[in-house]
Amino acid sequence: xxxxxxxxxxxxxxxxxxxxxxxxxxxxxxxxxxxxxxxxxxxxxxxxxxxxxxxxxxxxxxxxxxxxxxxxxxxxxxxxxxxxxxxxxxxxxxxxxxxxxxxxxxxxxxxxxxxxxxxxxxxxxxxxxxxxxxxxxxxxxxxxxxxxxxxxxxxxxxxxxxxxxxxxxxxxxxxxxxxxxxxxxxxxxxxxxxxxxxxxxxxxxxxxxxxxxxxxxxxxxxxxxxxxxxxxxxxxxxxxxxxxxxxxxxxxxxxxxxxxxxxxxxxxxxxxxxxxxxxxxxxxxxxxxxxxxxxxxxxxxxxxxxxxxxxxxxxxxxxxxxx
Amino acid sequence: xxxxxxxxxxxxxxxxxxxxxxxxxxxxxxxxxxxxxxxxxxxxxxxxxxxxxxxxxxxxxxxxxxxxxxxxxxxxxxxxxxxxxxxxxxxxxxxxxxxxxxxxxxxxxxxxxxxxxxxxxxxxxxxxxxxxxxxxxxxxxxxxxxxxxxxxxxxxxxxxxxxxxxxxxxxxxxxxxxxxxxxxxxxxxxxxxxxxxxxxxxxxxxxxxxxxxxxxxxxxxxxxxxxxxxxxxxxxxxxxxxxxxxxxxxxxxxxxxxxxxxxxxxxxxxxxxxxxxxxxxxxxxxxxxxxxxxxxxxxxxxxxxxxxxxxxxxxxxxxxxxxxxxxxxxxxxxxxxxxxxxxxxxxxxxxxxxxxxxxxxxxxxxxxxxxxxxxxxxxxxxxxxxxxxxxxxxxxxxxxxxxxxxxxxxxxxxxxxxxxxxxxxxxxxxxxxxxxxxxxxxxxxxxxxxxxxxxxxxxxxxxxxxxxxxxxxxxxxxxxxxxxxxxxxxxxxxxxxxxxxxxxx
Numbered sequence: 058x059x060x061x062x063x064x065x066x067x068x069x070x071x072x073x074x075x076x077x078x079x080x081x082x083x084x085x086x087x088x089x090x091x092x093x094x095x096x097x098x099x100x101x102x103x104x105x106x107x108x109x110x111x112x113x114x115x116x117x118x119x120x121x122x123x124x125x126x127x128x129x130x131x132x133x134x135x136x137x138x139x140x141x142x143x144x145x146x147x148x149x150x151x152x153x154x155x156x157x158x159x160x161x162x163x164x165x166x167x168x169x170x171x172x173x174x175x176x177x178x179x180x181x182x183x184x185x186x187x188x189x190x191x192x193x194x195x196x197x198x199x200x201x202x203x204x205x206x207x208x209x210x211x212x213x214x215x216x217x218x219x220x221x222x223x224x225x226x227x228x229x230x231x232x233x234x235x236x237x238x239x240x241x242x243x244x245x246x247x248x249x250x251x252x253x254x255x256x257x258x259x260x261x262x263x264x265x266x267x268x269x270x271x272x273x274x275x276x277x278x279x280x281x282x283x284x285x286x287x288x289x290x291x292x293x294x295x296x297x298x299x300x301x302x303x304x305x306x307x308x309x310x311x312x313x314x315x316x317x318x319x320x321x322x323x324x325x326x327x328x329x330x331x332x333x334x335x336x337x338x339x340x341x342x343x344x345x346x347x348x349x350x351x352x353x354x355x356x357x358x359x360x361x362x363x364x365x366x367x368x369x370x371x372x373x374x375x376x377x378x379x380x
Numbered sequence: 381x382x383x384x385x386x387x388x389x390x391x392x393x394x395x396x397x398x399x400x401x402x403x404x405x406x407x408x409x410x411x412x413x414x415x416x417x418x419x420x421x422x423x424x425x426x427x428x429x430x431x432x433x434x435x436x437x438x439x440x441x442x443x444x445x446x447x448x449x450x451x452x453x454x455x456x457x458x459x460x461x462x463x464x465x466x467x468x469x470x471x472x473x474x475x476x477x478x479x480x481x482x483x484x485x486x487x488x489x490x491x492x493x494x495x496x497x498x499x500x501x502x503x504x505x506x507x508x509x510x511x512x513x514x515x516x517x518x519x520x521x522x523x524x525x526x527x528x529x530x531x532x533x534x535x536x537x538x539x540x541x542x543x544x545x546x547x548x549x550x551x552x553x554x555x556x557x558x559x560x561x562x563x564x565x566x567x568x569x570x571x572x573x574x575x576x577x578x579x580x581x582x583x584x585x586x587x588x589x590x591x592x593x594x595x596x597x598x599x600x601x602x603x604x605x606x607x608x609x610x611x612x613x614x615x616x617x618x619x620x621x622x623x624x625x626x627x628x629x630x631x632x633x634x635x636x637x638x639x640x641x642x643x644x645x646x647x648x649x650x651x652x653x654x655x656x657x658x659x660x661x662x663x664x665x666x667x668x669x670x671x672x673x674x675x676x677x678x679x680x681x682x683x684x685x686x687x688x689x690x691x692x693x694x695x696x697x698x699x700x701x702x703x704x705x706x707x708x709x710x711x712x713x714x715x716x717x718x719x720x721x722x723x724x725x726x727x728x729x730x731x732x733x734x735x736x737x738x739x740x741x742x743x744x745x746x747x748x749x750x751x752x753x754x755x756x757x758x759x760x761x762x763x764x765x766x767x768x769x770x771x772x773x774x775x776x777x778x779x780x781x782x783x784x785x786x787x788x789x790x791x792x793x794x795x796x797x798x799x800x801x802x803x804x805x806x807x808x809x810x811x812x813x814x815x816x817x818x819x820x821x822x823x824x825x826x827x828x829x830x831x832x833x834x835x836x837x838x839x840x841x842x843x844x845x846x847x848x849x850x851x852x853x854x855x856x857x858x859x860x861x862x863x864x865x866x867x868x869x870x871x872x873x874x875x876x877x878x879x880x881x882x883x884x885x
Contacts, residue, residue, distance in 0.1 A: 238756050240748045247745060250736045257693055257731055258746040258799065259717035317736045372404070 067311035070362070071326040075333060082337035089340050096217050098332050103225040104287075106328035107280035108299055109306035110232045111161075111273030113324045116307055117236070118269050119249040119316025120168055120175035125277045125303055127186030128160045129296035132281035134190050137199030137291030146209040153278045160186060161274020165267030183300075190293040199291035210286035221283040228276060233321040235272075245269055249316030305352070306331055309359040331355070393455070394419040394551060394582040395440070400449035402435055402606075409435040410447070413608040415601050419454075422573065422583040424593045424600035424614070427626055428818035431603040433586050437553050440584075441473055442466040453551070464493070472544030475555045480528050480536055487511040487524030490543045514542045518572065534565030541572065552576065553584040558592060559816060562679045563879075570596050588818060590619055602626055623819055635826050635851030639834055641870070643671035643854045647705070648838045649807050651690060654699030659685050660862035663699070667807065672829060672839045674853035676846070677882045682862040683842045684726055687809050691723045692716045703807070717746060722800030722808040724793070726815070726842075732796045733784045740766035740780035743798045769798035774824065790821020797828055808832065810841045814848060826852060846875050858882050 062069065082089045108125045115122045136153040140146065167178040211221045236242035244265045247255040256262045285291050308314065309330055310323025334355060338348050395417040402410040410432045417423045425433045438444045440451060442460025450457055453469065460466045480489050487508045488495075496506045511524040520538050522531060528539065537557060544552045554573070558566045573596055577583055585597060593600060594614060602609040602625045609625050649667040654660070660682045667673050675683040689696040692710040701708045703719045710716050713723070725731035733742045744751050744762045751761050766780035773794045784795050793813065800808050810829065814822045829839055829852065843849050849856055856868045858881035865881040 234756075238759075240752050240755075240757060243741065243745075243748060243757060246736065247734045251730070251734045253731050254725075254734050255745070257691075257713050257723055257725055259712075259714045259803075260745070260748075261712070261714055317734075 065322070068320060068322045068326060071310060071323060071330060075326060075330045078330065078333055078337060082333075082341060086337075086340045089337060092217075094336065094340065096222075098329065098336050099222055099225075100219060101336065102328045102332040103221045104280045104284050105299070105302045105306060105331065106225050106325060107228060107276045107283070108303035109310075109324045109328050110228060110321060111276035112300070112303040113307045113310070113312050113319050113321060114232070114236070114245060114269045115175075115273045116304075116312050116314060117245045117249045117316060117319045118266050119252070120266070120269070121179060121304070121314070122161075122164060122270060122273050123176065123179040123300045124160070124164055124183045124186050125273070126296035126299040127183045127190065128157060128274055128277045129281040129284065129299060130190035130293050131160060131186050131193070132156050132278045133285050133291040133295050134193045134199055134293050136282055137202055137285055138193070140203050140206045141199060141201060146203075146206040149206060150209070150282060153282050154275055157274035157276075157278025157281070158271050159274070161271040161277070162267060164274070165270030168270065169263040169266040187293075187297075194291075194293050196293065198293070200289075202285055202289045202291065207286040207289060210282050221286070224279060224283065228279060229321060229325045232276070236321055241265060241268065246317055249318070251317075302331065305356045308356060311359075311363065313363065327359075392418050394421075394453065395584075396450075396452040397436070398450045398452065400436065400439065400447055400451070402432075402439060402444060402447045408606050410439075410603075411606045413449075413603065413606075415608055415611055417582060417584065417601075418599075420577060420580045420582055421598040422577050422585055422596050424585045424587065424597040425603065426586075426593070426600050426622065427603035427609075428820055431626075431818075432606040433603055434555065435606075436603070437473065437555060437584065437586070440466070440551075440553065441471060467547050467549075470548055470550040471553075472540075472547055472549035472551070473553045473555065474537060474540040474544065474557050480539060482527075482529040484528060485524060486515070486522060486526050486528055486531075486539055486542075489528055489539055490514070490524070490546050492543075494547070511542065511546065514545045517545070518542055532565075533560045534562065534569070537561070537565075537569065538572075541576075549581065551582045551584065553586070555586045556588065556816070557585075558587065558589065560679075564678075566592070588816070590622060593622075594619075626819060635822070635848040637830060637852065638827070639830050641854055642834055642836075644669045648703065649690075649840075650702040650705075652700045652702070654686065654689060654696055654701070656685065656689060656694075656696040660689075660859075663864060665857055665864070665867075667838050667840060668854075669838055670833045670836055671854045672833055672841060672852055674849045674856045675840065675842045675859060676849045676856050676878050677844075677859040677865075679844060680861075681859040681882065683859050684811055685862075686859075687723065687811055687840065687842060690716075691721055691809060693723070717803060717805075720804070720806040722746075722803060722805030724796050724800065724808065724810045724813060726811040728789065728792050728796060729785070733792060733799075735783075735785045737784060738781045739770070739775070739784050739787075739795050742784045742795050743769060743802050746799050747802045765802055766798075769794075769801065773798060773828065788818070788821070790817040790824065793817060793821070793825060794828070797825070801832075805837070807838050807840070810839060810843075812843060813841060814843075814845065822848075846878060849878065850874065 079089070088094060112122055112125060132153045135156055136149050139149045139152055144152070164179055164182055167173045167182065168175045209220065211219055214220050214223055236245065244255065244260050247260065248262055248265060252262055284295060306327035307319065307324045309327035310320060310325070312319030312324060331352060334351055335348055338351060393416045397413055397415055400410050400413040401408065413432070413436065425436070427433050435444065439447050442462050442465045445459065445461050452458070458469065460469065481492070490511045491507050495502045496510070497503060508524040515523060518538055518541060520535070522535060528536065557569060561569065570592060573583055587593060597614050599611055599613055600622065601611040604626060612622065646669040647666045648669050652664050654663040663686050677683055685694065688694040690701055690710070692712045692715050701710060708719050710719060734745065740762045743766050748757070751758050763780050769775065770778045770780065775791055775794050784792055787795065813825055817825065833839055841852065850873045853873070854870055856873060856878065858865045858868070858878055860882055868877065
């Protein structure tokens with residue numbers, strides 16, 4: 058039990074923060090606790106949550122992916138077009154995943170092989186990908202997405218759980234296992250923490266970094282297709298500035314922008330927390346403008362908690378080193 | 381204690397630590413430490429890593445304002461709240477890791493935070509005049525208007541000393557000041573410290589190099605596990621006695637081979653005319669099975685560059701590497717691993733281990749394929765592996781989940797050695813294996829190296845510590861400015877001949 062608390066301390070903190078937020082809103086507006094509202098929170102977390110999971114992998118390597126919003130736009134318009142042209146849902150999904158993978162791969166090559174700084178490289182590609190999305194449709198939205206595709210990506214499956222919620226939970230589980238229990242995950246943490254030591258240990262750093270960006274592209278593609286199914290249209294302007302929310306969810310979940318530290322469960326909870334806050338403010342009738350302020354404050358607070366804990370950890374370390 | 385001191389004794393005492401205890405949560409870093417430093421002496425502070433030397437200095441310099449006990453400077457009680465308090469009181473420090481703003485000039489660094497002002501603006505003329513005066517007094521070849529980033533490590537250290545004089549320091553502490561210096565720079569520094577002493581400045585000196593203690597120190601105080609052990613007159617004390625007090629047991633800290641030499645005729649690694657333009661050229665040598673082959677030379681003789689090229693960490697221009705008689709194409713460390721090579725790098729923190737990882741994962745990092753089954757990491761196997769080496773190497777603390785970065789230098793080095801033993805590497809390159817490691821742990825590292833060669837492994841050791849080179853090697857290659865100057869067999873080894881080759885005499 059003690060080991061569990063130690064291992065998941067950050068996750069438990071986010072759960073506690075989430076509980077506080079929910080209780081406060083629930084007391085002001087009891088409807089907040091209704092099952093349908095709680096499911097709504099989960100449902101509306103899916104898109105940002107999927108983006109944030111991919112983002113977490115990249116941030117752990119010490120990088121960042123600012124292209125997630127633009128990658129989402131490319132996938133949403135291309136898969137939209139495929140389905141409208143009559144491609145069956147499952148092949149369309151696979152095509153979308155492949156596109157996301159390739160776009161992520163390009164980011165990874167720029168960062169790992171061409172040694173560009175991740176922030177600048179993906180800042181540039183963010184603009185390139187957005188342009189490509191507009192070019193694909195000539196600026197028009199893709200309309201009338203077939204119902205079969207919409208049912209596959211966002212239909213009811215068991216009870217009130219939709220396929221998109223199940224997808225989100227499944228991706229969370231897979232990413233968790235990938236990070237904690239595979240060689241790939243171990244290498245991502247190692248690279249983010251000390252790239253040179255990892256390279257000198259015979260690890261192919263470039264390959265693993267590129268793969269991290271590619272996997273991020275895949276989770277973004279899944280998010281894009283959930284969005285396409287939910288909206289029924291694919292806009293080339295979709296996903297603009299979504300990267301900030303994804304980074305926020307990861308940061309709230311305890312992922313360090315310096316690399317080497319982060320957790321998928323934390324990111325999952327971070328995404329839920331952001332949405333719970335947003336929904337709560339809406340349910341309580343708070344003006345939208347305040348949502349921005351509240352979201353921002355939560356992020357700053359979460360990172361500040363990290364700073365404090367870092368200091369405490371350093372003190373403990375100091376003590377250990379002297380022991 | 382202080383009350384019992386006679387009046388004339390009191391007059392001659394510069395620093396008196398009286399019953400100092402420093403408690404960190406769950407750990408006493410200093411336990412009732414009580415001794416004095418006399419005015420104008422060079423006082424060495426000795427002890428293994430973790431003995432509490434740095435903690436004591438941090439208290440003196442106001443970095444830890446909270447502690448039990450009292451610090452008296454020149455007869456009056458002080459309690460500095462931060463490092464600036466201490467500097468203004470005339471207590472300066474020169475530490476191993478030189479912390480300077482490299483984009484600024486020498487003078488700006490010396491006066492940083494205390495620049496002379498005229499009408500609210502910095503009076504650069506006055507500042508440079510004053511700092512130049514100090515540099516001249518120190519015999520520095522550079523001047524105040526030079527940029528710091530054009531200077532060598534040794535010269536940067538001079539800036540710290542100049543800074544101490546800028547603040548009219550009465551006490552200067554040196555914490556491992558020579559660890560990054562060339563031998564010539566070391567000599568100059570020690571000479572300078574003697575001059576500072578002649579000017580009446582009191583010196584506190586921390587080092588792992590006992591030769592330096594004997595060269596300059598008047599007395600030495602020894603700490604062990606946070607406790608004060610004794611203060612000794614250096615002239616009347618033998619090296620062995622000092623070491624015994626430091627470790628509290630008889631450990632032969634000297635590098636010696638206890639087992640029979642076991643080098644065979646079989647060539648495991650052959651390097652032929654390896655060359656990297658502008659760095660090193662025409663490097664050719666052979667390494668035999670069961671041999672410890674050392675690369676000696678001054679800092680900057682490019683030994684590390686050669687090793688990194690062989691290991692695939694850096695590229696090279698031309699030449700070839702043969703392993704077990706076959707030409708080896710090593711372009712990356714991953715390739716090197718395939719040829720059963722291992723590298724224990726010069727800098728543990730930045731190149732050796734991964735900061736956020738515990739001992740178990742750090743030991744497994746280079747052998748993850750072996751610890752994976754069906755794509756999943758087998759954590760049990762990783763823990764078992766770590767437990768095995770923890771026992772073999774006497775790793776402390778014996779906890780696989782302990783963060784490697786929280787270990788002492790010697791124990792962290794053991795983790796890195798265990799990483800390469802886990803890969804079952806045949807040829808291991810040790811780059812400065814005992815740098816910054818305390819005497820007790822040094823001896824343990826030497827025993828590990830001996831055990832490795834006894835098992836038929838082969839070792840290349842890059843080392844700047846001559847006693848270690850002479851004591852441990854089967855054979856020594858001396859490099860100077862990127863070239864091999866000579867090769868010496870074990871029987872021919874002595875400090876003079878190595879230095880002659882290293883300095884090109």
